[in-house]
Amino acid sequence: MNARTIWNRLWVTITFIFMLIPLAVSHATQWSLSEALADKISGLVPQQQAFIVSGEVLNFLPKRQLIHEIETRDIAGIQALVNDLMIVAARMTYDPTRDMGAMPLNLTNTSFHRDIVTPAPLRKMQREDGPFSTNRYMFPTSGISTFAGAKIAIYPEDLVAGNVDVAIIGIPSDMSSGRRNAEYGPRYMRAMNTIATRDIQSLLDPMDVLSVVDYGDFYVDNMSSERSVDHITAMVAETASTNAIPMMVGGDTSILYPAVKGIARFKGEKTFGLVHFTAHPDAQRQAAHTISDTQSVFKLINEGIVDGNDVVQIGLRGQAVDVETLKWLGAQGVHYHTMAEVNKRGYARVLKRVKKEVKKGSEKIFVSIDVSVIEPTEMVSAGRIVSNGLKLQQVTEAIRYLCAAKDIVGFEITDMSPMLDYSRLSAVNANAVLNACLVGVAVRKAGLKADYVHPLALNHGN
Amino acid sequence: MRACATRTTFYKYLVLVVLLSCALPTLAQDTRGHVLGTNAYPFDTVDPREEIPLPIELPESVLPMLKSLSAQDIELLKSGRAKQYTGGADDIEKTISAFTPDELQAWVNAIRTVLEASVYKEGRDLANIPLNTDSKSFNAWRMLRPRSLDPEREAGPIALGRYAGFGGPQTFGNFPLALSKEDLIAGEVDVAILGAPLNMGSGWRDSGARATAELRLHGREMGFLDQYVQVAGSKVLKIVDYGDAAVDNLSTERSMEHVRSLVREIAETGAVPMIVGGDHSLAYPNIAALADVYGKEKVSVIHFDSHYDAWWGGPHLISHGLPVYRLLLEGHVRAADYIQMGLRSAGPDKAAFKWMREQGMRYHTMAEIERRGWEAVIDRVVAEASEEGRKLHISFDIDVIDPAFTVATGTPVPGGLDMRESIAIVRRLCSEANVVGFDLVELHPALDPTYRTTQNSVYIIKACITGLAMRKEGLTEKHYLSPVSSEHAVDNYYGDQQKYLDATAAEEVKEEEKKKMKKNDEEEQ
Numbered sequence: 001m002n003a004r005t006i007w008n009r010l011w012v013t014i015t016f017i018f019m020l021i022p023l024a025v026s027h028a029t030q031w032s033l034s035e036a037l038a039d040k041i042s043g044l045v046p047q048q049q050a051f052i053v054s055g056e057v058l059n060f061l062p063k064r065q066l067i068h069e070i071e072t073r074d075i076a077g078i079q080a081l082v083n084d085l086m087i088v089a090a091r092m093t094y095d096p097t098r099d100m101g102a103m104p105l106n107l108t109n110t111s112f113h114r115d116i117v118t119p120a121p122l123r124k125m126q127r128e129d130g131p132f133s134t135n136r137y138m139f140p141t142s143g144i145s146t147f148a149g150a151k152i153a154i155y156p157e158d159l160v161a162g163n164v165d166v167a168i169i170g171i172p173s174d175m176s177s178g179r180r181n182a183e184y185g186p187r188y189m190r191a192m193n194t195i196a197t198r199d200i201q202s203l204l205d206p207m208d209v210l211s212v213v214d215y216g217d218f219y220v221d222n223m224s225s226e227r228s229v230d231h232i233t234a235m236v237a238e239t240a241s242t243n244a245i246p247m248m249v250g251g252d253t254s255i256l257y258p259a260v261k262g263i264a265r266f267k268g269e270k271t272f273g274l275v276h277f278t279a280h281p282d283a284q285r286q287a288a289h290t291i292s293d294t295q296s297v298f299k300l301i302n303e304g305i306v307d308g309n310d311v312v313q314i315g316l317r318g319q320a321v322d323v324e325t326l327k328w329l330g331a332q333g334v335h336y337h338t339m340a341e342v343n344k345r346g347y348a349r350v351l352k353r354v355k356k357e358v359k360k361g362s363e364k365i366f367v368s369i370d371v372s373v374i375e376p377t378e379m380v381s382a383g384r385i386v387s388n389g390l391k392l393q394q395v396t397e398a399i400r401y402l403c404a405a406k407d408i409v410g411f412e413i414t415d416m417s418p419m420l421d422y423s424r425l426s427a428v429n430a431n432a433v434l435n436a437c438l439v440g441v442a443v444r445k446a447g448l449k450a451d452y453v454h455p456l457a458l459n460h461g462n
Numbered sequence: 463m464r465a466c467a468t469r470t471t472f473y474k475y476l477v478l479v480v481l482l483s484c485a486l487p488t489l490a491q492d493t494r495g496h497v498l499g500t501n502a503y504p505f506d507t508v509d510p511r512e513e514i515p516l517p518i519e520l521p522e523s524v525l526p527m528l529k530s531l532s533a534q535d536i537e538l539l540k541s542g543r544a545k546q547y548t549g550g551a552d553d554i555e556k557t558i559s560a561f562t563p564d565e566l567q568a569w570v571n572a573i574r575t576v577l578e579a580s581v582y583k584e585g586r587d588l589a590n591i592p593l594n595t596d597s598k599s600f601n602a603w604r605m606l607r608p609r610s611l612d613p614e615r616e617a618g619p620i621a622l623g624r625y626a627g628f629g630g631p632q633t634f635g636n637f638p639l640a641l642s643k644e645d646l647i648a649g650e651v652d653v654a655i656l657g658a659p660l661n662m663g664s665g666w667r668d669s670g671a672r673a674t675a676e677l678r679l680h681g682r683e684m685g686f687l688d689q690y691v692q693v694a695g696s697k698v699l700k701i702v703d704y705g706d707a708a709v710d711n712l713s714t715e716r717s718m719e720h721v722r723s724l725v726r727e728i729a730e731t732g733a734v735p736m737i738v739g740g741d742h743s744l745a746y747p748n749i750a751a752l753a754d755v756y757g758k759e760k761v762s763v764i765h766f767d768s769h770y771d772a773w774w775g776g777p778h779l780i781s782h783g784l785p786v787y788r789l790l791l792e793g794h795v796r797a798a799d800y801i802q803m804g805l806r807s808a809g810p811d812k813a814a815f816k817w818m819r820e821q822g823m824r825y826h827t828m829a830e831i832e833r834r835g836w837e838a839v840i841d842r843v844v845a846e847a848s849e850e851g852r853k854l855h856i857s858f859d860i861d862v863i864d865p866a867f868t869v870a871t872g873t874p875v876p877g878g879l880d881m882r883e884s885i886a887i888v889r890r891l892c893s894e895a896n897v898v899g900f901d902l903v904e905l906h907p908a909l910d911p912t913y914r915t916t917q918n919s920v921y922i923i924k925a926c927i928t929g930l931a932m933r934k935e936g937l938t939e940k941h942y943l944s945p946v947s948s949e950h951a952v953d954n955y956y957g958d959q960q961k962y963l964d965a966t967a968a969e970e971v972k973e974e975e976k977k978k979m980k981k982n983d984e985e986e987q
Contacts, residue, residue: 061611077610084608092602094595103591103715105582105777106507110543112582112777119572121565122547175712179908180667222664223714223778226591288597289712419666419909 031055037067043075048082051089060085094288103224115219115231117155129161131213146214147189147249148196148206148438153213159242165210166441167244168195168434170217171232171259175225176252177293178372178384181417186217186249188418188427195431199439201400203454206435206442215239215246225254225291229261236262240409245441247434250414252383253282253293253370257300260366263410264305272364272409273310274300275354275402277395279318279372279386281336283325293384293415294320301332308332310361312354314398315339315373318386339388347394358402367402368412369395369433371426381426383415392429396436403440404450411437509774509787511817515542524555530563535570538577547573582777591713604708604720609642617648619702633703634677634738635684635695635927640702646731652699653930654728655684655736655923657706658721662714663741663782665872666909673916674706674738676907680916681923688928691889691937692944695927698934704728709740714780718747725751729899734930736923739903741872742771745857746785752855752899753794761898762799762852763789764843764891766884767859768875769807770814770825782872782904790821797821801846803887804828804862807875828877840887844940848895855899856891856926860919867918870910881918885925892929894938900926945969 033041033053041049051057057066070078094101106112131151134144146152147168153159159167170186189195196212198205206212218235220228232255239246240263248259260274276282276297283301284294291299301308313329317339329336335357342350358365372382375389403411416430443452517540520528528536538544539554548554558566582589593600619638622630633639634655640646646654657674661667685696695701707724709717721737725748728735737748745765752761765771765786772786780788789795798821806828810818818825824846831839847854861871864878879887891897902923907916932942945951945965953959 080610081608084610088605088608091605092599094593094597094600096595099595099601100593100716100719101595102593103713104779105588105590106779107582107589107777108507109509109582109775109777110512111580111775112587113580114776116576116579119575121569121572122576174664174667177711179671180661183664183667221777222667223662223781224591225712227588227777286597286599288593288600288603288710290592290594292712422911 037070040070051082051086057085060088129157131158131162145190145193148212149193150212150214153215156238156242159244163211164213164244166212166247167215167239168247169215170249171251171255172217173220173251173255174222175254176383176415179417181419182250182252182383182415184418185416189249189431192424192427194428195435200457201453202443202448203457204442204446206438209442209445229258232258233262237265240266245408246410248412253296253414254291256296256368259412260300261305263366267409269305270307272366273361274306274366275312276368277314277373278370279315280320280384281316281325283329308334312357315390351398364407364409366410367437370414371416371430378429379426381417381420383417396432400436400440401450403437404443408441511813515545517542518551521551527558538574543577544573603710617644619645619649632678634681636682637701637703640704643727646733650700651702651733653701653736654704654733656704656724657738658709658740658744659706660709660717660740660744661711663872666906673905673907676916677738681920684920684924684927689947690943691932692947693928693931695931698931714743722747722751726754729755735899737901742782742859742903743780743785744901744903746788748901749789749855750794756853758793759796761855763795763855764801764847765857766803766862768804768861768878770805770810797823803843804879806877836883844890844894847891851896853898854895858902858922859904861904868915870906870915871904872906885921888922888925889929890941892926893932
């Protein structure tokens with residue numbers, strides 16, 4: 001161990017200890033009243049005083065507003081206010097005599113489940129296993145739209161028989177906490193297909209190197225994410241077990257959880273990293289619902305499906321990125337990169353840092369992109385749209401590299417809502433993102449270096 | 463460390479047990495099972511329209527081929543439920559004769575697997591959709607803002623504008639805002655417009671959640687003068703914007719009771735609740751709330767829609783496809799008091815139509831209009847809706863209108879009403895029938911870059927406001943139109959010039975009388 005390493009470790013330890021200090025004292029110093037104000041509330045009953053002094057009141061009013069109210073109200077006014085807020089506080093939590101604790105279902109219905117894959121003996125058409133084409137022509141220019149214009153596979157036997165490398169799958173969930181219509185993501189991306197176009201850096205056509213199929217859509221219950229989770233998880237695990245890479249097209253970001261969980265079911269928990277391009281940290285830790293887009297990353301880390309140290313988030317911004325959330329992410333070991341970092345350091349430096357972090361992490365990674373990460377001018381149909389994002393080129397550059405540099409266990413693109421973009425450009429750009437990963441996987445399979453550029457593509461030589 | 467964790471878990475468990483044992487008696491007494499999610503539903507949920515298929519009689523010739531099967535397997539093949547996979551008796555013979563005994567067994571097993579997988583199985587399936595009842599913000603979504611947080615004010619409608627109502631944040635029709643029942647009572651409000659941005663109806667799902675905001679942006683004209691009848695809603699009625707109801711857009715079921723309580727609150731003051739959606743699941747809380755106030759089976763409904771919405775399939779108990787069935791099931795409305803207008807989507811099928819006919823539901827499809835013509839059907843509909851002066855709720859799904867006018871809806875169906883027809887029938891109903899509630903649903907503004915759908919929706923709401931104002935003015939005669947605006951009466955082209963001149967004069971006399979009475983009233987006061 002050289003001196004530099006020792007110094008580094010020492011430095012980390014010291015920093016860590018200093019970081020703990022504010023955490024330890026933050027609760028105590030968070031809130032105290034000036035003497036005058038403390039005097040003013042001394043007329044309140046003890047419970048009311050405690051409600052203020054403990055800081056609980058700050059869950060309902062910003063500090064500046066509370067001070068203003070105490071300063072300007074008479075004692076009766078303060079009493080009324082605190083009393084009302086205490087009532088709110090008491091009603092916030094679940095009360096079995098008042099609140100619906102679970103949503104009932106129609107248990108007697110004979111089609112309670114629609115997520116049943118047709119068993120082999122009941123399939124209408126008998127055919128040999130393997131991907132098949134939907135084209136009449138040798139060199140088709142139109143016809144049935146599929147992802148990447150690829151052949152279709154329906155059952156895992158097809159993937160095995162076709163020795164499939166990449167299965168592109170639609171998961172049309174539509175439960176976004178923002179604007180909706182992500183249900184139409186898969187069908188529009190198929191219709192506007194620009195996936196599997198030749199890569200300008202390597203001059204590779206991914207279809208020359210990879211066996212790619214359109215694996216159809218997985219069933220979702222769009223009245224309940226809770227009822228969709230198990231089926232998606234099982235289907236993703238089954239797909240992964242054929243050794244094909246599932247590349248999944250959402251659907252809103254609530255499917256990030258079952259998609260990663262499905263891969264983990266086959267590959268093992270905490271055996272791969274997660275690189276998540278997103279504006280939203282999706283690390284909500286307190287919610288009445290047990291699953292939603294805003295909880296995806298929290299659930300994955302909290303349930304030990306991925307290791308927080310092996311998670312990278314890029315492009316964070318917006319309302320959900322608060323101090324508490326960043327602290328939580330940091331405490332889990334998540335390598336987060338906000339737009340503030342991008343703006344201050346420049347994207348090139350941030351990307352370099354991301355590459356380093358990914359290199360240090362697990363050899364296998366799952367790459368996920370919530371299209372909200374992209375600047376709205378290039379992705380107006382992001383369900384949870386936030387201004388001032390990354391350029392499409394910046395995102396595709398990073399994804400192409402990651403998919404070429406690492407062993408990809410799964411890829412997912414979520415929350416593109418086509419009906420919000422009359423130009424259809426968002427669907428085309430979403431395809432470009434998926435294409436970037438497909439190209440990356442092809443570059444790796446062809447045995448080229450991740451950042452390989454064909455000399456002819458760089459210089460005309462004249 | 464581990465011991466410590468176990469101990470903590472043990473204490474948590476102990477606390478839970480103690481809490482539960484305290485809570486259990488209360489649960490048993492006060493809480494309906496379906497509210498807890500422990501019981502599927504307090505009513506029989508089996509759809510009577512779902513025909514149980516008759517068992518298949520297998521021909522003698524097939525029986526020898528089934529030798530390798532168990533008695534149970536043969537029973538399954540004969541059962542009606544397997545029919546969707548086996549086909550009829552003839553199909554069975556054809557299918558089976560091609561099988562080896564092993565293939566036959568695999569085929570029967572597959573049928574059993576699918577049939578068993580399609581129904582609910584205790585222990586395997588979620589019996590309900592669970593919520594995180596430990597959440598500290600469990601009810602945050604519907605927490606009312608205490609009045610003491612804002613400066614004190616008198617109860618009553620609040621004008622947001624700086625200039626006589628204008629120049630502030632947009633409200634429906636620029637009407638003043640009311641936030642509580644006290645405001646409605648103090649303002650003697652006639653009509654309260656409530657937004658309910660529920661966005662769970664399927665189809666083109668976005669952006670029902672923005673519908674109420676956009677309707678406010680474009681809704682300036684809701685109370686304007688209606689040229690046809692020369693009545694301005696805002697002059698005759700006291701109308702308020704009642705803000706939006708909180709909804710949980712991850713669960714329709716969870717949103718229902720809260721919307722219902724707000725609609726009930728409005729109706730209890732005697733005002734007409736006008737609910738602006740949001741998807742059509744809202745018909746359920748809206749009408750149930752009217753039943754809460756006026757009594758079960760006391761309110762009739764006229765339901766404009768291209769879909770019949772009385773579907774009852776699938777695992778969910780509420781969605782935008784089944785509010786009608788649930789309303790009937792829970793007994794809020796009698797089927798015979800349920801009138802439907804404009805149906806033309808793929809369903810109902812013959813069985814569902816027969817069921818509706820047996821229930822006494824009065825349906826008016828676009829097929830009827832194609833056969834009888836618009837005028838005949840509209841007269842029939844208005845007559846049915848105004849029967850015996852019964853209280854009426856209008857549930858208006860904008861997809862009843864042709865997509866040429868309202869493309870921004872979740873499930874558009876071509877071949878619908880045009881705006882001229884829609885405005886006329888809504889105005890007539892709101893003036894000629896005893897309307898106590900109105901909703902307009904399924905507007906998804908983001909799907910229409912021209913704003914046309916929102917504008918047209920505003921005019922449907924305006925038509926009802928005008929109709930309610932006409933009723934208050936006593937203009938309830940059949941298909942009233944102003945004698946001034948509907949005829950120039952400068953010549954005798956149609957041969958009835960005098961009729962219009964007389965009617966105009968008569969109205970002027972009435973208006974004079976009214977003015978006098980008003981003056982007298984004021985002087986007395």
